[in-house]
Amino acid sequence: MILLAPHQLRRLRQQRRPLLALLLALFLLDALILLHGRPRTKRVALDQHEKDKPSVFIVSVHRNTANILPEWSAAVLALIDYLGNDKVYFSALESGSQDGTKAELSALADELDARGVSKTIDLGKDVYEQLEEMWTRPDPDGPRQQGWIWNEEDNVYDLRRITYLAKERNRAMQPLEELEKKGTKFDKILWINDVVFNTEDFATLLRTNDGNYAAACSMDYKHASQYYDTFALRDDLGQKTVSNFWPWFLSPTARVAAQRSEPMRVESCWNGMVLFDAAPFYGEEPLRFRAIPDSLADFHLEGSECCLIHADNPLSARESSGVWLNPNRRYVQCSTRNTRRHVPGALHDDHGRMGASMVAVESAIAVPSRMDFGREKGEKMAKCHASW
Numbered sequence: 001m002i003l004l005a006p007h008q009l010r011r012l013r014q015q016r017r018p019l020l021a022l023l024l025a026l027f028l029l030d031a032l033i034l035l036h037g038r039p040r041t042k043r044v045a046l047d048q049h050e051k052d053k054p055s056v057f058i059v060s061v062h063r064n065t066a067n068i069l070p071e072w073s074a075a076v077l078a079l080i081d082y083l084g085n086d087k088v089y090f091s092a093l094e095s096g097s098q099d100g101t102k103a104e105l106s107a108l109a110d111e112l113d114a115r116g117v118s119k120t121i122d123l124g125k126d127v128y129e130q131l132e133e134m135w136t137r138p139d140p141d142g143p144r145q146q147g148w149i150w151n152e153e154d155n156v157y158d159l160r161r162i163t164y165l166a167k168e169r170n171r172a173m174q175p176l177e178e179l180e181k182k183g184t185k186f187d188k189i190l191w192i193n194d195v196v197f198n199t200e201d202f203a204t205l206l207r208t209n210d211g212n213y214a215a216a217c218s219m220d221y222k223h224a225s226q227y228y229d230t231f232a233l234r235d236d237l238g239q240k241t242v243s244n245f246w247p248w249f250l251s252p253t254a255r256v257a258a259q260r261s262e263p264m265r266v267e268s269c270w271n272g273m274v275l276f277d278a279a280p281f282y283g284e285e286p287l288r289f290r291a292i293p294d295s296l297a298d299f300h301l302e303g304s305e306c307c308l309i310h311a312d313n314p315l316s317a318r319e320s321s322g323v324w325l326n327p328n329r330r331y332v333q334c335s336t337r338n339t340r341r342h343v344p345g346a347l348h349d350d351h352g353r354m355g356a357s358m359v360a361v362e363s364a365i366a367v368p369s370r371m372d373f374g375r376e377k378g379e380k381m382a383k384c385h386a387s388w
Helices: 006-037 069-083 101-115 127-134 161-181 199-206 252-259 305-312 375-382
Strands: 056-062 088-094 118-123 148-151 156-160 188-192 215-221 264-266 273-277 301-303 323-332 385-387
Touching: 056 069, 056 161, 069 088, 069 101, 069 199, 088 101, 088 161, 101 118, 118 161, 156 161, 161 301, 161 305, 199 215, 199 273, 199 323, 252 264, 252 323, 301 305
Parallel strands: 056 088, 056 188, 088 118, 215 323
Antiparallel strands: 148 156, 188 273, 215 273, 264 323, 301 385
């Protein structure tokens, strides 16, 4: 052991103090540079008297969202007041909730009725009805049914999660088709998740890329700085993000845009709120949600229905429109009063299927997959895949 004389210890302490002071100064300088260089959120001011507000089909799917619904419903009503009752249709689908979601949506229905807002709020099966339906599995020795995947461990068929989610979203969109038959169409389709938002958020999203887009998405976060929807977001190169933390992307174009807090073109996104140009959802072959074919799911692949919808959208590839992510709109999965927790295992296991451990499951009817996609469409769809 080396022992230092007292005068050597004093000299060492005297030399450390300037060094520590220098390190502290460098740390503070670095912090100031980071804070100063942080992009400022660019918001759009609301104009209550603005003309030419779009007509909007507002749609959402709910399960166990009672905690956030009081604030969420108030925000929806404020948005409708801004747009105008005659320019909005509200569609909500609920199923299998074990909390007060049905009661909260019923209260929202009363508020919409009082305003004279057209709506469809479908309060679906309860958890026990879903459990009963979950056990009605296809016969292992019979013909294979679409939307089910073989569980080798339990020797039974399990309902594919994405097939189920795509079917639920299409059910929520059903009023759009019925209204079209009556001659009513909308300019925009607005999907809202269980997030905290306000009307200014919508106005900012609406003006993304000067209003020229196939779809415009926000960012949502499960924690203060960690974004949530990793399954659906793909950058302009079709790649997943390299980090859940800002600036998220490996793509130089997307990364620079994120650092500048500017909207960026991406291949797909969803997050807390997404606004679609409604045109592709009409016509002889309307755009709808789907899952990848069962034949691909057999190889332990899965793709988010929220990513595939962009791959199928003919406006996504147009130079004049495309899919845009607006980092100026950031939503959280909680409110000031309650926390809305996302627990992946509550609805599905790690294999993209809805197995016996699931609390509740909706109908086993699958959404028909579009098996006849061409090479270009197949390449786009491949960017939505994730293995398990």
